[in-house]
Amino acid sequence: MVVLPYKEGLSQRSRRVFRKHGIQTSFKPHQTLRNILVHPKDKRDILQTAECVYEIPCLNCEKSYVGETARVFGTRLKEHKTEADKASNKAFTRSQRKASVTGEVNKSAITDHVAEENHVIGWDDAKIRDREQNRKRRHIKEAILIRKKGANTFNRDEGNHLPPHTHDQPLHSKTPPTSSSSRKQTRSARVDQSI
Numbered sequence: 001m002v003v004l005p006y007k008e009g010l011s012q013r014s015r016r017v018f019r020k021h022g023i024q025t026s027f028k029p030h031q032t033l034r035n036i037l038v039h040p041k042d043k044r045d046i047l048q049t050a051e052c053v054y055e056i057p058c059l060n061c062e063k064s065y066v067g068e069t070a071r072v073f074g075t076r077l078k079e080h081k082t083e084a085d086k087a088s089n090k091a092f093t094r095s096q097r098k099a100s101v102t103g104e105v106n107k108s109a110i111t112d113h114v115a116e117e118n119h120v121i122g123w124d125d126a127k128i129r130d131r132e133q134n135r136k137r138r139h140i141k142e143a144i145l146i147r148k149k150g151a152n153t154f155n156r157d158e159g160n161h162l163p164p165h166t167h168d169q170p171l172h173s174k175t176p177p178t179s180s181s182s183r184k185q186t187r188s189a190r191v192d193q194s195i
Contacts, residue, residue: 005030046128047074053130053142056080056110060119063154065110068142070135073128081123083107087115113154 002018004011006027018025050072057064069076087106106112113119129145132138143159 001026003028045074046126047072047077049073049128049131051131051133051138052128053132053138053145054126055129055145056126057122058113058117058119058154059122059125060117063113063152064149065108065113065121066129066142066146066149066153066155066159067108068138070138073126077123077126080108080110081121083111084114084121087111088118109154109156112156 001024003026004014006029011027015025015027051070052073053066053068054073054076055064055066056077065080067076067080083106106115110121114121130138130141132141139160146153146155146159
C-alpha cells in the first residue's frame with residue numbers, strides 16, 4: 001500500500017497507474033484542521049531570548065558578527081546599534097578615513113566595521129544561532145561558530161574559549177574525521193604492501 005498526499009487531478013491519475021501494477025493507494029490531506037488551528041506553544045520573540053549565541057550580518061558584504069550574551073538579546077542588540085549609530089554619524093569618505101587616524105577605540109567590532117568600511121548592518125536580519133545556559137559552554141559555542149565562519153566574520157578575535165586548531169578540519173568539512181587508530185592501520189597496511 002502506498003500513502004500519498006492528495007492533489008486534485010493528479011491523485012486520481014496516479015491511483016489508476018498504481019492499480020494497473022497491483023499497488024493499492026490511499027491519500028491523506030496535505031493540510032488538516034489540526035495543523036491549521038492547534039498551536040500549543042507561542043513562538044518566542046528572538047529579542048526576548050536570553051543566554052544565547054547570536055549572529056548579526058552586514059548588508060554590504062558577506063561578513064557577519066558573532067557574539068554571545070547572558071542578558072536578553074534585544075538589550076544587547078540595542079547596545080550594538082547605539083554604538084554603531086554613533087560611529088555612522090562620523091562616516092568618512094575613503095580619503096578622509098585614511099587621513100584621519102584618530103586612534104578611537106570602539107566598544108565592539110560591529111562599530112569598527114561600520115566606521116572603517118562605511119557599511120550598513122542588518123539589524124533586522126540578526127539571528128539566534130544557539131542557546132546555552134552554561135556560560136563556559138556558551139563561550140565555547142561562540143568560538144566554534146566564529147572559527148567555522150572563518151574570514152566571513154568581522155570579530156576582533158576568535159572568542160574567549162578556543163578549541164585547538166586540530167578541530168578545524170571537522171568544523172569545516174562535512175565528512176566525519178577518521179580516528180587515529182584507523183589512520184595507523186592504513187599506514188601499516190601501506191608499509192606491508194611496499195614490503
